[in-house]
Amino acid sequence: MSEERRVHLSRSAPDAYKTLDAFSKTVGRIADEAGIEPRFKELVQIHASQLNGCAFCVRVHVDRAVKEGLDADVIAQLATWRDSGVFTERERxxxxxxxxxxxxHDGGVPDEVYDHVGGILSEDEYVALSWILVSINAFNRVAIAGRYPVPPRASGKA
Structure with missing residues (x-):
C-alpha cells in the first residue's frame, strides 16, 4: 500500500498550531484550578479521541494516563464505562x-446530560471539563485530517 501524502497542519501553519497548543495549556491550568485531577483529564480525552477515531491522540493520552497511574484495565474499561464499576461518579x-x-452536532448538549452532569460537578468543574473537551476535539480534527501516523510500539513498552 502506498503512503498517502497529506498536508501536515502543524508543520504547514506552525503559528496556528502553537496557538492551539497554548490554548490547550491555558485549558489545563483552568482544569487544575477547578480541581480536575490528571486521571480525570486523561480519561475524558482518551474517550473523546476514541469516539472521534483519532488513534494518534488516543496514544498520546494513554501514555499520559499511564504516567498518572492508570492501568490497562481501567483504560480498557472506557469502551464500556456505563457498565463498568471502575469509574467514580464524577468520572462517569x-x-x-x-x-x-x-x-x-446531534443537537448540542442535551438538557438531561447538562442537568445530570451539573448535579455532580461544580460549575467550575463543568466549565473546565467543557474547555478540555473543546481542546481535545480540535486536536483530534487536526490529527485525523492529517492522518498522523501511530507507529507500533517498541517491544517491551506498554
Missing part, C-alpha cells in the same frame, strides 16, 4: 459529557 459524569461534546 465527565465521560457522559465527553460524548455530548464529541457528538455536539
Amino acid at each position: 459524569a465527565g465521560l457522559e459529557l465527553a460524548e455530548a461534546f464529541t457528538f455536539i
Whole structure:
C-alpha cells in the first residue's frame, strides 16, 4: 500500500498550531484550578479521541494516563464505562459529557446530560471539563485530517 501524502497542519501553519497548543495549556491550568485531577483529564480525552477515531491522540493520552497511574484495565474499561464499576461518579459524569461534546452536532448538549452532569460537578468543574473537551476535539480534527501516523510500539513498552 502506498503512503498517502497529506498536508501536515502543524508543520504547514506552525503559528496556528502553537496557538492551539497554548490554548490547550491555558485549558489545563483552568482544569487544575477547578480541581480536575490528571486521571480525570486523561480519561475524558482518551474517550473523546476514541469516539472521534483519532488513534494518534488516543496514544498520546494513554501514555499520559499511564504516567498518572492508570492501568490497562481501567483504560480498557472506557469502551464500556456505563457498565463498568471502575469509574467514580464524577468520572462517569465527565465521560457522559465527553460524548455530548464529541457528538455536539446531534443537537448540542442535551438538557438531561447538562442537568445530570451539573448535579455532580461544580460549575467550575463543568466549565473546565467543557474547555478540555473543546481542546481535545480540535486536536483530534487536526490529527485525523492529517492522518498522523501511530507507529507500533517498541517491544517491551506498554
